[in-house]
Amino acid sequence: MIPVKSTEEQRAAYTQAIVDKWNSATPDQRRRGREWYATAHALAAEIAEGNTHKGAGVLAALSANKSWSENCRLARKAFTEGTASGHVRDAITKANRIMAGTHPSEVLPMHIKTGHFYLCIADPENAEAVVIDRHAHDIAVREIYGQRDRGLGAAGRYNLLADCYRVAAREIGEIPSKVQAVTWVAHIERK
Template identity: 55%
Template structure:
């Protein structure tokens, strides 16, 4: 795992990796990345008949270790049946609280991945939110970690990587979430080019 406290040179290296990956995007990759959270917002809106906050909360709560198509299916089924299923207990408990009327911001860990994922879906124009999953981490550090622990459950390590994405976004004149989603597409396309893994947007802790 990377140190929680990184010196200026190390942070600058992370920012540079993010900027270079963003600038390497093809027109198609950039378009896919730019539309991702807007599309997710529309999904949250449609599956809950306009209750975007609940939809975004369910999608975020049920997102860990879950590919996007299944994530959507679980969230939609939870909303329709009012009985979350198909995931681990902690995720199901969070989804149940959201369905019962709790504000997702009071249920989800807002200083880590699922909380930021919620914010990005709820408001794709949020100028601060940035979802740091395993790929976002690897882009910043410039290395594919594979199955190694990235330690993103530690809020200070998450905050470090998130800060680097915000700094990269400022230099690029973009939203942090757009920088994250565009670089995510570039990185995943590179991985798929050297493996048999699928191409779905898979937000993982």
């Protein structure tokens, strides 16, 4: 697990790893990564009949430990059936509260991945929110952790990596969520 209080050298190394992954992305991966949250935003609006915040909230609530395709399937099913299912009780409860009208920011942990995922889907041009999931972590540390704990529930560790993505985004000239999405695409499609 990386230290919560990293040195300037460690931060610079994490940031450089992110920039290097961005630079390794193909033009097609960059295009798809740049469009990722806009596409998710359109899906959120579609499944929630125009209420993008509600759709984004349910997608985020049902995202933990699920592939994107499974996440989408569960969110569509929740809106179609009127109740969430197919996930752990906590995720289902959060999704159901959001579908019942509670604003996602009152339900989701806004200081870590799920809250930031909601923010990025709700507003694909959000200049601050950064999704730090297991892939974003592994990109920054240049190591595939597999099933090992990354400690991303700790706000300090999450914020450290989010800040590294923000610095990388400034260097690249892009918003952090698009840097995260492009590097995610390049990472999951690595050979």
